[in-house]
Amino acid sequence: MNNPLTLAALFVKYLKNECSPGEIKQLLAYFNEKQNEETLRELIQAELGATDQNIRNQAKADAAVLKVRSTLVQQLKEKPAIKIIQFSKWRSLAAAGIFLIGSAAFIANHYWHGIEHYIHPVKIMELTTIKGQRRIITLSDGTKIWLSPSSTLEYPDQLTGNYREVKLEGEAFFEVAKDKKHPFVIHSGRMDTRVVGTSFMIRAYKEQLKPDVTVVTGIVKVSVMLSPMQQAEEIVLKPNHRGVFDQQKGLLTCEDYPGAGQMLKRKDGILTYDGAPVEEVAADFSRYYNLQIQIENKAKNCLCYGEFDMNKPINITLAQLAAAINASVIKQKDKYMIKGGCEE
CATH class of the missing domain: 3.55.50.30 (Phage tail protein beta-alpha-beta fold)
Structure with missing residues (x-):
């Protein structure tokens, strides 16, 4: 797979729905390498006939890379009956300005288990607290998580790949180990929280109408996919800020929260x-x-x-x-x- 022509030929074969499950896995393994993302971006742009500045936008190109990855992963999950998604449909979506919709909550359902799950033996763990119970866990990268009562955390036993991803339902305080090359992503319902190294509290119980993220230190990006036909909304939070997602109104807002330091006590x-x-x-x-x-x-x-x-x-x-x-x-x-x- 070191020959770009071989890669291009395989990608075209995939677009024609002619790839075997083994070839899909081979393509997936290739694009799991960070240094190959630019190649993937160029192939996607060439396939879509991208000439406008919107598709060349770096953030949206990154979203396309994640979209292709998540599609490949989903197809492997559906084995032995491999279902190929027609890229001709993607062209129509791109023409309508919908294709490059951002990584946010859209990839939470399809990409959460990660590419590494299919290439390396990564085991997905689950930690659940009942009412009246609190737990503290340290992940393989040194990240510490204080899990509040009635909460569930899903996490890989090994944080490998380009992204360190976990899934939360409930409430938890995070002290994320700093690693600029591997952003830490928390999927909680329709809300995604992305950081490099920082401390913050997420409250996202199932019955909670307004899940929120409160930042104590560092910078946090929170994004929400309001619908499959809309671009993801994203806000950037700094210390003493809180992001609130009103699920009924479909609004993601940032507000000042001078008492963010109280989250350090809340975790205890x-x-x-x-x-x-x-x-x-x-x-x-x-x-x-x-x-x-x-x-x-x-x-x-x-x-x-x-x-x-x-x-x-x-x-x-x-x-x-x-x-x-x-x-x-x-x-x-x-x-x-x-x-x-x-x-x-």
Whole structure:
């Protein structure tokens, strides 16, 4: 595969849907090498007849490389019945300005397991915490992750290839080991977070309507694919910034968050709220203590301010919460009720 003519011939054969599964794997292995990405970019541009500046744009060319990779990976995943995607359809999409849509959440589903999964024996691990449980894990590159209760982290036992990728559902604090040549990517639902070496908190529970990323140190890129027919939206976050994705409105926004340093405490179970809805606070308490906590209607509109240590017994933290919103706590068998509150 060192001969460019051999590569070009194989790529043309692939476009004609004539490649065997072995040849697809061979093509995939070739393009897994970082130094070969420019060759892939040139072949794609030649195939699409790219002459305008948009397709020559570096970021969009990178997205095309990832698109081809993810397609090859998907085809290998569908073996033994290999399904070839017609590149003629890609031409139509490119003409409509849709083909080069960015790597963001689009590749999360198809590219997450990574090219290396098919070339090297990388094992995908899963770490899940139940309610009331927290875990700390150090990945093979030295990255440390504090996993909050009711959360799941999927990660490879070896971080190989061009990207260090993990998948998160729930909440976790990351201290990513610095490696400029191998960006670290976290896939969480429709949201992708990409970094080189930094510390930040991601909150992305399934039931969470507004998942967010809060940056403590370094620079973080957050992107969201709103639909297959739209280009990915991306924001850049610096320290004391928070990115919020409103899933109902389809909006990805950046906001100032001077209290980002509080995330360092949050990873250790000390939660700080500065005007958070009491229902959000109760949901956090429920995850940390593995207990059901109900809010009476009168208290649902209350906003909570204060710092709560989840390492203390629940009767202490609930009493603190009740005092913060002028409410009372009633224990009912296996659950707690927050009664009364700020409206009184």
